[in-house]
């Protein structure tokens with residue numbers, strides 16, 4: 001049970017976890033006068049791994065399964081959770097985290113990629129629970145409301161970020177499949193009455209495999225099935241590699257291998273294999289012996305070569321470089337270190353990578369560290385069109401102007417593992433040709449596909465209650481803002497056609513008088529939204545789960561320069577509140593900078609916004625006036641923070657994340673001292689405000705003088721808690737004031 005006096009602040013990974021070590025003590029100081037306890041729950045990758053293996057660990061090493069507990073909590077009306085971004089681990093990240101924990105004395109088993117016996121299969125199935133996007137879908141028992149708050153938008157208009165210029169002769173473009181992909185093979189069905197289904201694979205040789213049993217389907221639920229044809233995918237890659245070479249553009253693959261943890265690493269693997277086909281043809285046997293898993297990227301292959309004798313290693317490395325030379329240049333993740341777009345599946349994540357490319361004149365980095373026109377390869381065509389439409393818009397109109405452009409907030413359907421993002425347990429790479437079918441409890445075949453060996457088949461679900469709630473939230477946002485709302489749904493797509501029937505039906509439950517609510521395909525909706533945006537007008541995008549993810553990086557990155565400044569609320573369907581911080585991730589490169597020179601450029605604005613919403617929700621849910629006043633003061637402090645430009649600098653020896661927290665605290669205390677609704681609170685915070693003001697210079701100095709040195713906090717995935725605290729709270733003066 002969630003206690004009603006408690007707000008949960010999640011402990012996650014990387015930059016957000018570092019920021020928490022500095023910011024949480026400040027929060028605790030400010031909320032305690034309202035009787036609120038801030039409790040942390042550890043959902044970091046390391047924490048989640050440890051929680052999986054109590055039977056392998058010493059008692060003092062064990063940790064409870066905080067994610068499972070939170071998963072229950074979000075269903076209770078008292079839930080009030082601030083959720084920071086966490087690592088959605090690819091296999092290379094998972095392996096690195098396991099290795100770090102093993103080195104710290106945790107007797108954890110290795111992750112068995114190809115389990116050989118029951119014990120290994122059991123270990124793998126445990127690890128698969130923490131792999132990829134394993135946190136967000138569990139916590140998201142509500143739909144999402146993501147937008148740029150007014151002061152943030154105003155700040156961007158007054159202080160525009162750089163936007164790379166676009167020219168009409170840019171060769172950059174999006175390439176996507178025109179047949180054989182998930183989009184083109186999709187079939188969809190709305191369940192008339194509750195049933196329990198089975199996913200059955202009738203193989204060509206006559207054998208039958210039950211891929212999944214006990215799939216419960218609720219009345220009114222939409223279920224889709226589709227597959228990606230391996231043959232079509234490979235010939236698509238072959239054509240695109242050739243085309244990139246001919247047109248002298250960088251080849252760049254954009255996937256969501258973290259969130260789409262089953263399908264997308266396989267697709268990624270096919271890209272690597274196709275790119276290096278002659279090498280794979282020649283050395284397949286050696287690669288199998290080495291246990292190369294190409295789904296983990298070129299990095300895995302190169303790493304495994306280290307096990308070979310020097311001669312053999314050089315021979316294969318030589319062969320790889322030779323093929324790489326003949327192929328088009330790859331977009332680079334890090335040109336200095338020679339890390340390509342195909343090295344690690346979690347290095348290039350489409351939601352963040354495509355907007356970054358668009359903001360950078362449609363260019364990515366080549367091996368010489370120069371930016372160059374790029375072919376963005378997005379195999380499945382379900383959503384690729386929105387990036388194509390945006391790129392074509394920029395070619396025609398030039399870059400958008402942050403000082404005048406409008407906004408595209410989002411209302412996203414994501415509750416209860418909606419759509420593709422809940423498909424992992426129903427995604428299969430097929431080992432033979434045959435027919436995959438979903439069969440209901442009465443033996444009726446609901447959906448069926450003919451497949452070939454190597455195809456990736458998947459089913460996606462969306463329950464009825466989340467759809468109703470999503471429509472309600474869309475109407476609410478349209479009413480609150482007066483802005484037009486567009487449901488981004490394509491009547492020609494099987495799933496969307498089913499959803500459109502529901503949207504039209506459920507809109508009737510609301511007063512939509514005077515509101516401008518329409519339905520348009522994602523491509524048309526992109527065009528309309530961009531045209532309006534250029535004129536300074538706002539358009540609410542009401543989308544499914546994948547476009548929620550894409551749009552809440554795409555538009556914010558163009559509008560605000562980053563999605564870190566988004567307000568990201570999840571009104572939980574049972575009445576609680578989940579407050580996500582920003583729309584971005586955990587920015588691993590910020591940690592690298594921190595370790596190199598003790599400067600953390602993570603901007604906690606997302607945390608400030610989420611915290612204010614959480615306190616406001618708390619105040620209303622518990623009739624706690626003080627919490628409301630503290631929330632309002634925080635919002636005012638955040639405005640002042642923006643106005644006075646106290647965000648972290650990107651450069652060492654200037655104010656970083658820690659210094660930005662100091663300013664937030666000072667402004668927050670000043671606002672609380674100045675308000676007149678609660679004189680007790682005012683007097684409590686007056687002294688604090690004065691102490692912070694008086695020591696401003698000294699604290700700044702203490703926070704900056706520690707920078708410029710390497711920083712070791714005793715680990716990456718599980719840092720040493722004391723070292724982390726010491727690193728993130730280096731100002732003695734500030735610590736004494738905060739306590």
Ligand SMILES: NC(=O)C1=CN([C@@H]2O[C@H](COP(=O)(O)OP(=O)(O)OC[C@H]3O[C@@H](n4cnc5c(N)ncnc54)[C@H](OP(=O)(O)O)[C@@H]3O)[C@@H](O)[C@H]2O)C=CC1
Nearest residue numbers: 085086087088258349352564583584585586587601602603
């Ligand atoms: N909700 C969640 O839990 C999410 C988790 N993730 C996870 O995050 C990791 C990294 O993903 P990636 O796709 O690189 O996306 P990120 O959002 O972490 O990073 C992309 C870039 O955005 C900028 N950025 C994002 N947030 C901030 C911030 N608060 N302050 C300053 N800059 C910020 C940085 O750019 P620059 O430094 O150039 O300014 C950063 O390099 C992955 O493990 C991914 O799975 C990703 C998205 C959401």
Ligand SMILES: O=C(O)CCC(=O)C(=O)O
Nearest residue numbers: 088133136258259549583
């Ligand atoms: O859960 C994840 O892997 C990423 C989530 C994400 O990118 C988002 O919600 O915007």
Ligand SMILES: [Mg+2]
Nearest residue numbers: 351549553583
């Ligand atoms: Mg995202």
